[in-house]
Amino acid sequence: MSLLPIVEVPDPILRASSAPVERVDDELKGLVQSMFETMYDAPGIGLAAVQVGVPRRLLIIDLQEPESDAEDAPPVRRPHVFINPEILHSSDARKSYNEGCLSIPDQYAEIERPDVVRARWTDLDGRQQEGEFDGLMSVCLQHEVDHLNGILFIDYLSRLKRDIIVRKVVKSRKDRAKAAVL
Ligand code: NI
Numbered sequence: 711m712s713l714l715p716i717v718e719v720p721d722p723i724l725r726a727s728s729a730p731v732e733r734v735d736d737e738l739k740g741l742v743q744s745m746f747e748t749m750y751d752a753p754g755i756g757l758a759a760v761q762v763g764v765p766r767r768l769l770i771i772d773l774q775e776p777e778s779d780a781e782d783a784p785p786v787r788r789p790h791v792f793i794n795p796e797i798l799h800s801s802d803a804r805k806s807y808n809e810g811c812l813s814i815p816d817q818y819a820e821i822e823r824p825d826v827v828r829a830r831w832t833d834l835d836g837r838q839q840e841g842e843f844d845g846l847m848s849v850c851l852q853h854e855v856d857h858l859n860g861i862l863f864i865d866y867l868s869r870l871k872r873d874i875i876v877r878k879v880v881k882s883r884k885d886r887a888k889a890a891v892l
Contacts, residue, residue: 714748714762718813718883719876725860728758728765731793734836738768742791742834745770750787754812756850758857761813767794769854773846795831795855798840800824807849809863816882817875821866823852 717723731738741764749757749770759768771790776783806822826844829851833839843851853863864872 712744712747713751714744716748716752716757716812717761717763718815719862719864719879721813723760723763723765724813724857724862726760726765727860728760728767728858730767731832734793734832734834738793739834742768742770746772746789749812750774752812755846756854757812758854760857760860767858768792769795769851769858771847771850771854773850775846791834792829792851792854793832793834795829795851795858797827797829797852797855799828800852801826805849807846809849809853811853811863813857814862814864814875814879817864817879819863819867819871819875821863823849827852829855 756771774785803825805825809821810818
């Protein structure tokens with residue numbers, strides 16, 4: 711088990727444009743494994759490598775949705791790995807969703823994005839894949855691809871709202887650090 715520290719705003723690495731992954735090797739597979747452990751522990755449903763301080767074009771998603779609508783239905787893990795993902799097409803139709811981000815803890819905002827996207831990526835076996843996504847999977851993929859380009863969901867808000875959110879995150883981190891020494 712190896713949990714990786716998650717980078718939070720306003721760390722400048724979150725603004726970096728991630729570099730392409732050149733080889734799917736054991737080192738990359740190890741990173742993917744640690745990223746899943748970190749994401750499940752957080753807990754979150756998506757994580758880009760840059761959020762654990764590795765500015766490479768790699769992201770993981772697991773919506774962990776329950777098998778059925780029953781209230782006590784346990785979440786089911788369906789891990790997805792996207793290496794060098796590219797959005798090929800975005801629908802004109804848009805939809806808004808209440809988004810959060812592990813790098814911006816406890817802050818949420820309604821963000822509007824294209825409803826359906828078509829994407830191409832490399833999988834963990836080094837094979838090229840293509841697929842179309844809608845619903846939460848589409849939102850999550852777009853949010854994570856943004857991370858690879860140094861874009862955060864708060865960038866879709868007004869500058870004022872964005873600054874308020876970043877200030878709140880910094881303040882609550884300071885409060886946490888203070889609480890730990892008392
Ligand atoms: Ni995020």
